[in-house]
Amino acid sequence: MKQSLQLRLGQQLSMTPQLQQAIKLLQLSSLDLMTEIQQAVETNPLLEFDEPLNDLPDGPDNQSEPETSTNGTENTDVEFEPRLENEFDTPWPTTPLSSGNNQGAEKPTDFPASNQNLNSHLSSQINVMQLSETDRLIADTIIDAISEDGYLVLHPEEIHASFHESLDISLEEIQAVLNMVQHLDPIGVGAIDLQDCLRIQLEQQSSDDKAIHALALQIIHSFFELLSHKDYAGITKQLKVEVVNVQKAVQIIQQLNPRPGNVIDAMPTEYITPDVLVRKIKGQWQVMLNGDISPQLKVNDYYASLIKRADNSRDNQFLKDNLQEARWFLKSLTNRNDTLQKVASLIVEQQKEFLEHGEEHMKPMVLRDIAEAIDMHESTISRVTTQKYMHTPRGIFELKYFFSSHVSTANGGECSSTAIRAMIKKLVTDEDDKKPFSDNKLAQILEQKGIKVARRTVAKYRESLLIPPSNERRLRA
Secondary structure, three states: OOOOOOOOOOOOOOOOHHHHHHHHHHHOOHHHHHHHHHHHHHHOOOEEEOOOOOOOOOOHHHOOOOOHHHOOOOOOOOOOOOOOOOOOOOOOOOOOOOOOOOOOOOOHHHOOHHHOOHHHHHHHHHHOOOOOHHHHHHHHHHHHOEOOOOEEOOOHHHHHHHOOHHHOOOHHHHHHHHHHHHOOOOOOOOEOOHHHHHHHHHHHOOOOOHHHHHHHHHHHHHOHHHHHOOOHHHHHHHHOOOHHHHHHHHHHHHOOOOOOOHHHHOOOOOOOOOOEEEEEEOOEEEEEEOHHHOOOEEEOHHHHHOOOOOOOOHHHHHHHHHHHHHHHHHHHHHHHHHHHHHHHHHHHHHOHHHHHHOHHHOOOEOHHHHHHHOOOOHHHHHHHHOOOEEEEOOEEEEHHHHOEOEEEEOOOOEEEHHHHHHHHHHHHHHOOOOOOOOHHHHHHHHHHOOEOOOHHHHHHHHHHOOOOOHHHHHHHO
16 A cells, blocks of 8 residues: 555634633632632742632631531532442442522522432423423423433333324424433433433543444444343454453443432532622612632732743743743633623623512523623533522522523513512412412413413423422312
8 A cells, every 4th residue: 555645724623721721710610719729829839819818718628617607618529329230340430410500499599409309400401491382392291201310201102192283293303302301411311221321421421532432332332232241252252342442341331320310319418609799789780799709819920020031941931831821820710700790790680670579570581692792602601600609689599590481471572481480489379278279270360461371381380389289289278
């Protein structure tokens, strides 16, 4: 075979170290940011605090127990026990996932993650997506058919048969929405069986060794029966590959979670430190960043003055490199704070009625609304609103709490799902104990107010508020 050299031109997107650092800081929670700042100051001699800082923890091992009055955040790394006796040699490890917003909670400050079930966790993610009414109905039906372990208890054909013919919903539409649900957090929920669950998780993972990753996928897809019986020799013989490669592929498979739904109930309770403070001053709502969790940093003037531009010595190069890293870090930190300030200010501007009058006046809002307003991508807004909290006169809320789906009103407007939940709660609170409202009656009352919502949707909202059905409320009266 003749060897030759070829020159090819092409374009490729790449992330610079500066951009990677900016994205990392943007998605960090308040506690993680404090830890990151502390680590940067300790490792870079050209970074220092602009003023003495007494409240910053020395490190994970030296943190004092958080107090309720200061709203401190406890950093606990929980190692979970295996939840399934599997067929392989080693136990299945599970890792805690970041918690999403729970729009069904009565008070956002009162919902420990350990009390959030899988259904509400998935619904909260669906609520911030822009879906058609048909797709949202399909998604809600699929989520209702998912067990606590994360598996789909009904086949797509059974779900298709449950819809009335007048809705004209095809099996292909159900499959498409199911695929979307299977890629929500945690990855793998909505799988039909263990094989499907492992396949979904593995397809979403990336690996440096693409050949071994592809081999693991092939084993799950075509040789799952042999894998379940630990017949590695049979797999090796049929695939005609080396035994060591099969062992590496099996190790990748063993790292997957066979019960993805369980990690939601296993999340530890976290204390909340607000990132943003909202106050009404002289009739105007003001948004301020919490300076306690983002201390002021600066470049150490003394070390910076020691740098000589024409000197290429080892010590001088060390100072130059650290000076550049310090400037990158300060710029990334400034960008994070500026973006958080912009997003929080726009949220407050959109949700003034909520701050003034409560949940019934929450306006519908999606990530795209904020992204277009500040000319950023939706993924950036998602990062800056995840695990970031706002302290308002009405309580502490995760920024994602202010994003919710909507339904159309009789006059052509829109009503937030959060506002509808608040209305349902108020109606149930004021109802006659001897004649509680049924879901159908609640839907009729809402329609009289100009809000057209299906009985099934009312039932879903009622359940998310932990309100029992009318027959149980009548028995309790």
